[in-house]
Amino acid sequence: MVMVLGLVFTVAQPMQTHAVSELDKVNQELKKLQQAMKSAEKKQRQAQATIKEAKADKERTAAEINDIMAKINNVNKEMMTTSQQIDQTEDKLRDAATQLEEATQRVESRSQLLDARLRLMYTNGFVSYLDVLLDSTSFSDFLDRVDMLKSVVGQDKDILADNKRDKALVIEKKKQVEQDLKEVKFLYVKMDQTKKELDSKEKQKEVMVASLTKQIEESEEISEDQEKQLMAFAKERARLIEKQKSFKSKYKGGKLGMPLKSPFRLSSGFGPRVHPVTGVKGKMHTGLDMAAPKGTPIYAAEAGIVIVAQSVSGYGNCVIINHGNGLWTLYGHIRDGGIKVDKGQEVKKGQKIAEVGSTGQSTGNHLHFEVRVNEVPKNPVGYLNL
Ligand SMILES: [Zn+2]
Structure with missing residues (x-):
């Protein structure tokens, strides 16, 4: 039986060669187009994913820029405050310098006064002091005058000591203000640095936003391009399907091959079922x-094109071939x-x-197994070598 079928197939072959090869070509083109469409769809999905990602990145970066700008604002405010502090501290330092100068002068003049008195008393000035003493009216007056002179010198000494203490305090105070100024200035420099860093960060983010914007635009261009491609594919596919439909298969009558x-x-069998008892x-x-x-393998009864290859209610998984x-x-x-087999696939007899x-x-x-002519079921027995 297999040998006989093989013979029939071999004899039938030359008649079918031209038509079959043309149909093969159409089917191959269809398959290629389907693959190309699939890959184009995939590319488009990728492009859309890229756009989505880039848009999210852009939003995130814009938010970051806002953040940085708020930080820059804060730093600017802090710098203004610190700058005022520097001015105030510099004023204080100038005050302290003036105070120090005054204290130094006071110490100087008091010291000179004391020197003068002492010189007057113990060296050249002794005569004048003696004059003062000699002018005394009595011995007790003389003693009073000696005491008075001693006391004047003593007061001068005390005042000088006080002035020296004042001067030391002013020096201490000035040192403190100088330290404060140093610290405030250091703070300012640090803030300035922070601000510069923030500025450069902001610039970087802006560059990033610009590049993301460009990327989004480019990706959207790719998407449009791929859409066009997809439409071209669809058009070509429709054309090929039309060609396939108009294709004349080679069934010219005669026996079909055995499906098993x-x-x-x-x-x-075919026909109305008869009740086994009532008839x-x-x-x-x-x-x-x-x-x-x-x-058990099922074989195509004749060459043709698969038009159904899926589950159909009642029939279960079902294949229909158009011959x-x-x-x-x-x-x-x-x-x-x-x-x-797949829908649209060309099959050979006995495949x-x-x-x-x-x-x-x-x-x-x-x-x-059914045989239909213009969709009407026919008894397969007449078509098979049973
Ligand atoms: Zn049945």
């Missing part, structure tokens, strides 16, 4: 039921995962297309 090549049992005619059976083990000239063959109850199963309205593993 291994042993099977005809479990139900009453029941529901019409539109095909042949061929019982065979699950997984041209209005002739279709149908294969039902295929096991899950047992469909081996494995599926495997026997029991999906849909079925109680056991079998192939439900």
Whole structure:
């Protein structure tokens, strides 16, 4: 049987060569187009993801810029305050310098006065002091005058000591103000540095925003480009489908190939089922039921184009092949995962297309095989070498 089928196939081949190769070409082009469309869609999705990411980045960066600008504002305010502190401290330092100068002068003049008195008393000035003493009217007056002179010198000494203490305090105070000034100035320098850092950070972020904006624009351009590509693909695909539809398959009549090549049992024939007891005619059976083990290979009965390759209610997993000239063959109850062809695919006579199963309205593993002419079911027996 297989040999005979092989012979039929070989004889039929030369007649079909031209048409089949043309159909193959159309199918290959379709497949290529589908792949190209898929890759174009993927690229577009990627571009859109890029845009989304870049937009989020841009928003984030803009928020960061706002943050930095707020920080710069704060630093500016702090710098103004610190600058005022510097001015105030410098004023204080100038005051302290004036005070120090005054204290120094006081010490100087008091010291000079004391020197003068002492010189007057103990050296050249002794005569004048003696004069003062000699002018005394009595001995007790003389003693009073001596005491008075001593006391004047003593007061001068005390005042000088006080002045020296004052001067030391002013020096201490000036030192403190100088330290304060140093600290405030250091603070200012630090703030200035912070501000410069923030400025440069802000500039960096602005550059980033600009580059993100550019990236978004470019990505959007790519998307438009790919959309155009997609439309071109779709148009080309529609054209090819039209070409495929108008293609005339080679069925010119004659026997079909057996859909099962291994042993099977005809479990139900074509036509209205008859009740086994009453003989009453029941529901019409539109095909042949061929019982065979699950997984038994199913072969295309004739060359053609697969028009259905999916689950159909009642039929379960189902394949329909269009052989041209209005002739279709149908294969039902295929096991899950047992469909081996795609919709739109061209198949050769005797090519494995599926495997026997029991999906849909079925109680056991079998192939439900139909032959239809212009969609009307015909008895397959007349088409098969049974
Ligand atoms: Zn059936």
